[in-house]
Amino acid sequence: MKLIAILFLCSTLLTSLAQGDQQQEFVCNDEDLLKAVDAALTKYNDGSKSDNQFVLYRITEGNKTVDHDVLYSVKYEVKEGNCSVQSGIPWKECDYKESEQAATGECTATIRKRHRDRDFSVTTQTCHVTPAKGPVVTSEYECHGCVYPITTVPHDLDPVLRHAIQHFNNHTDHSHLFAVKEVKKAQRQMESGWNYEVTYLIEQTNCSKENFKVLTRDCKALLKGNTGKCTDLAHVDPQLRITSFSQKCRFLSAEDFFIGCPGCPSEIPVDSQDVKRVLSHSITKFNAENNAAFYFKIDIVHRATSQVIAGFKYSVEFTARETTCSKESNKELTESCETNKLGKTLRCTADVYYLVGEKKRIETTVKCQSPGKKQLRPCVYKGQPRDAGAMPTFEGEAS
Template identity: 25%
Template sequence: MGRALGLCALALLSLQNTLSGEVLIFCDDPTVDKAVTSAINKFNEGMHTGHKLALFQVMSASKVQNGSYWLKFTTRRSSCSASDATPWTDCEYLPIDKKPIKCNATVHMNETDTDTEHVDLHFAQCLGCPEEIDQNSEDLKVPLSVSISKYNSQSDHTHLFTLNDVGPATRQVVAGFRFKFKFDMRRTKCAKEEHKDLQEHCTADPDNELANCNSTVDMAPWRQELPNVQLECGSGAMPPMILRRRPPGWSPLRNILIQFPTASPKAPPPSDAPPKTKEAKISGKEESSEEDLAKPSASPEDSLFHCPSKPWKPFHPLRTGQNSMVAFDFGKM
């Protein structure tokens, strides 16, 4: 009975769209895949910063009498930067985005040519929201410099550490600028007893130990104030995710070396873990519902025209707690 109703609805939809000159087609049709690929390629070609987009799901597709395809699909940011020559089809999804990006496109196709007329993206933008910045951006030089300087002045290591790799980074307009980013460092040959701060000759061997940090830096250069740095650091490299190694010769410490007053890290207060309450259970349930946003919309076999399609490839979001961090409460400067 249910199958019969589905076929009836399918026939009515096809009739309605045929009369209007628009014909619905299957989301997993090879021609739809070709049209969506053309649309994503065109958008990525116009990008100069950030990360290329990669297909996630085709939501709906239709064809009009002049040979144009009207497409609705979702994408995710990929591991390939905009300047990378790697095709998006060879890239992985960035694990830090929960919601996919909604896209609309019009693509003209015939037996020999494919031409994308336009691609519209619907980002969840708002004033004052964090925006992604490239890990090699000049804007990160000062935040990285002060973060590494603070770590070296406050940690109990016998040697200084220098930058190794930079992870995801965002910038937000608040009272000034707020930078949030991940990075890791490698121990250098310079002992703290002999060097107060990093110098050009403080190099690190590839086999030296690593330390990684999450950093939040608030700064307003026009107020002539020192940046406020908050660090959460742990031993070892950054957790498995997309890493971008800084280009040769790029050093955040080349032009800026800021020293911070030394102080012993405060010991975390003893805590007796309270029993789980009803509120905690509710919070856990809400967290799970947020993770559900990363899941595909529906099973293609159970929907008309197989829409939305199966995900182009599995998405594995970065889960809280993958990297256990030890917080150093350095306080405000």
């Protein structure tokens, strides 16, 4: 039996530990990392409707969170192999099809490793597959019964929030209507539909209940209005109807906004509206100041903090990737600018100050650097003979 050698690029993968916020570099011989990706790709191939399985090409992003269990978040690329789905042959024993005839894809997955039984289970996975000749096909997978956080609020959460704010306005005796200000935390469970748990802030609007029965576009947040915090539980059936709902809300006092160390940085959700505005300022400034021929766009937001210092200071850590839009042909970065998979990747930090008072202005500082040769670890991915039960291993390219 021959060993199948596949060139594989293991990029810098940072471990974000819940205890101490330490960072470590995933190395190519990290056995658990490969087992996590193996579980995700095997799950995708098992549910695939195509003729052939997909084979791992390279892992491009990844981190793990250590709490009660270990949660891996990875992004990896695949290529179509020469083994059919019905063959029962593991993807690790398949070779790539010819490049012109092979479909390719990129998957983002979260995999949980339970301390109790050390098993790897796929919590979520989304794959974008490009056929050899054809449009992009998207496939999604949700673990039945698993509860997992929603980092970017999906569109299917909108009906829950609309129901939630309507429920609050109908069951409180406040004189004015309230609107959803910001989602702070959300998680979902697939179980005969979907169970949601959502924590969010609400804010008082200028629409009184005497003049408005429901919220309209004319209802705007009052500058000195009341603010509240709600946590809701909702079940949405397969027909997208809300079949059960419960809500707990309380109004916030001034002390709620200054818990902990006044003036110290505090973590904020990376998908909040404030962070989105900060990222827009940051990438615009970076593209204007660097002399690259192509625009960069933000790919992954890793961390964000806010701080009250004579105004507001936001600090954000993110990964930026080169796009296919050249500065010569495009006046600015637009949503239509696609990421160049073969382009540069930068790790960036940005500080944005919103200064108040007479000298009200915005100051933005962005620093980016390429991962560089020290952070990239080119590796050869070695498959195993078909009768071997051990996991594949990584070896240095020089060997």
